[in-house]
Every structure is written in C-alpha cells, then in structure tokens.
Amino acid sequence: MFEHIDAYPGDPILTLNENFQKDPRQKKVNLSIGIYFDDEGRLPVMQAVRTAEAAILEEPGPKPYLPMAGFAQYRDAVQALVFGAQCPSRTAGRIATVQTLGGSGALRVGADFIKRYFPASEVWVSDPTWENHRFIFERAGFTVKTYPYYDEATGGLKFDAMLSAIDALPPKSIVLLHACCHNPTGVDLDRAQWEQLIGVLQKRDLLPFVDMAYQGFGAGLDDDAFAVREIARRGLPALIANSFSKNFSLYGERCGGLHVVCEDAAAADRVLGQLTGSVRSNYSNPPTHGAKIVARVLTTPDLKQSWEKELAAMCERIARMRVAIHDGLRAYVSGEALSRYIRQRGMFTYTGLSADQVERLREEFGVYVLRSGRMCVAGLNDKNVGIVVDAIAKVLAH
Secondary structure (H helix, E strand, O other): OOOOOOOOOOOHHHHHHHHHHHOOOOOOEEOOOOOOOOOOOOOOOOHHHHHHHHHHHOOOOOOOOOOOOOOHHHHHHHHHHHHOOOOHHHHOOOEEEEEEEHHHHHHHHHHHHHHHHOOOOOEEEEEOOOHHHHHHHHHOOOOEEEEEOEEOOOOEEOHHHHHHHHHOOOOOOEEEEEOOOOOOOOOOOOHHHHHHHHHHHHHOOOEEEEEEOOOOOOOOHHHHOHHHHHHHHOOOOEEEEEEOOOOOOOHHHOEEEEEEEOOOHHHHHHHHHHHHHHHHOOOOOOOOHHHHHHHHHHHOHHHHHHHHHHHHHHHHHHHHHHHHHHHHOOOOOOOHHHHHHHHOOOOEEEOOOOHHHHHHHHHHHOEEOOOOOEEEHHHOOOOOHHHHHHHHHHHHHO
C-alpha cells in the first residue's frame, strides 16, 4: 500500500539540531536553531511567565475544549499587542483574530483560507526566506515564487529590485513579508522603505501576508510592529501571523495568532467564521494552558511591565553579542563582511560563510551554523563567543 511513498528528507534546521545533541565534544556551540538562550546557555523561564503560570495552577478546575477561534481574552490581548490597543481598524471591528498553534499554525490556517478564496493567486516570498515558508504554502497547494531581497555583496537589502519586482506582480498576488528581524538574514526594511512598499501593495491590489515571529527582538515591541500597524492604518486588507515562542520563551506551548484585516466589520465576521472552519477541519480547537499564561501576562499591568522589561534585556543581550563577535573578528575581516554583524538585527545574521566553511566549522570546531551561513546570534554568550570567533577566524584563514 505504501511502497510508493518516498522518504522525508527531514527539516534542515531540526536535523542539524539533532546532530548537535549527539556531538560528544565539550566545547560545541549550537548556533543553528532559532531559540534564545541566556548567558548560561539555558532556555530561560521569564519571571512574568513563571508568576502567571503559578497563579493559574492554583486555580484548578475542569478543562473543557476552547472555542474553535480560541480563548477570547487571549485573542483580544494579542490583537491589542500586535496592532496597538487604539488601532482604528481594531476599534471598528475590522480585524478577525483566531488563536493558532504558534506562528507556523497561523501561516498554515491562513494559507488554507486564501487558497480557498484566492485559488488562482501565487505566493511570493523573499529570496531567501525561512525554509518552512515555502513548505507550508506549497503543501497548501500554492505555487511559490521569490522576489529579490538579500544582497550577498553588501550583506544588506536589494530594496530597489524588491520594490520593482513587487510592483510588477499580478493583482491579488500574495506577498509574504517579514515584519522585523528577517529570518534568515537579519536584514530589515526601515520605516521609509516600508511606507514605499505598502504604497506599491495598495496600488497593485496585492494581498500582504506578514509573518511577525520576533516582535520585541528588533527595535522594541511597538517599532517592530510598524509595518503591521501602517498596513492597518492605511486600510489594506492583509493577513498577519504572530508567535509567542520567542518573546515569551513558550516554544513548546505553541502560542500564536492569525489576524485578517478586512474592509469592514461585516467582512471581518465572515472571515472569522471561515477561519474557524479552517481550524475545525485541521485541529478542531487550540490548547488552553499557554494561552492562559499569555493572556494573564498581557492583561495584568505589573506582569506585562515585568515581561516587557525582561524582553528588552534579552534584546539588549543579543545586541551585546553582536558587538562581541564583531569586535572579535575585527582583526580577520573588514568592511561589509564585518559590519553585517552589527547592522543586521534580531536573532539571526547571515555571516557570508560558504557551505564548505560552514562544514569546516562543524566538523573541525563543533560550531553549528546552517549551511546557508545563517547564525543564531541568540545562541552566543560570554563563555562561547570566543570559541566561535576563533573558529571563524581559522576557517577564514585557510
């Protein structure tokens, strides 16, 4: 019956992470998977999360199914965080929001929704993008194509080429965008560039699908949401996926949201109904525990303040690690090859290392970086940054 089924090649990031776990070397360093680790190389439990969870566990009771759309308090709090509490689209009821299984779940529910109602559209993603973007949309039945984005020569953005390509797309094309902390390159648009791009999206009647997995890890919670809020302010129909895996350190709880900005409240009601239908036919309804933690933190002023402060400290630590690796490599590289470590932002940096150099890092020095050269800066700390600098220097020298 199943002889015709080919073997799954595995996810390149998760497979590399599994190989790291098997590596017996004491000084190995994992800079592959997109997870934030603290100064001690541990997955942190944020104090606000710890407090909220303890309070929830003191209130035992029945555990019924959540509604298909998710926990109502969570949905409202998440929508306020993503768009701003006073967002006109939000107060007018023009945003349909559902709780999802992380950001990936939001992308898949959104992909199923637009495939049903925009079946002739194609999806356009940045070159490069997170590997799972292509996989999710292709599995939903879309043809996925790319628009120019990363400039290998400068470690920056090909903005003019990007804008020109998007300006030539057919109406109703789906344009996947990264709100901040672009994965895998760490290269973002500035505000002026976002404003230009949003103007093109509006003029060409395109449908933006914005992935915001790292809100708070770039320039701050509000600044990182600029693109999403500007899209909503201008009244563009759009889909937005957000995740709390990174900024709440709730990876395994799978807390996310999908938001659809609509033309009016009546359209938002219809869209919400169809999104819940997509959820029902997929996983029926989302889990409760993580959603209650996030909702309690976001709706309790002192917990929210504590969370924002700790998140800002995490962001500052990543910036400090960027400076450390930049300064450590100063004697070995210069110009754009060096400055990218501090110009790019968020959890990831495209190092410019070749696939062969990445393989040498892993085989000879136990430093795990993706084959593309993507490094997770959030995996660096004061104890291992010297090891990484020394390994990169030796690889570059030969």
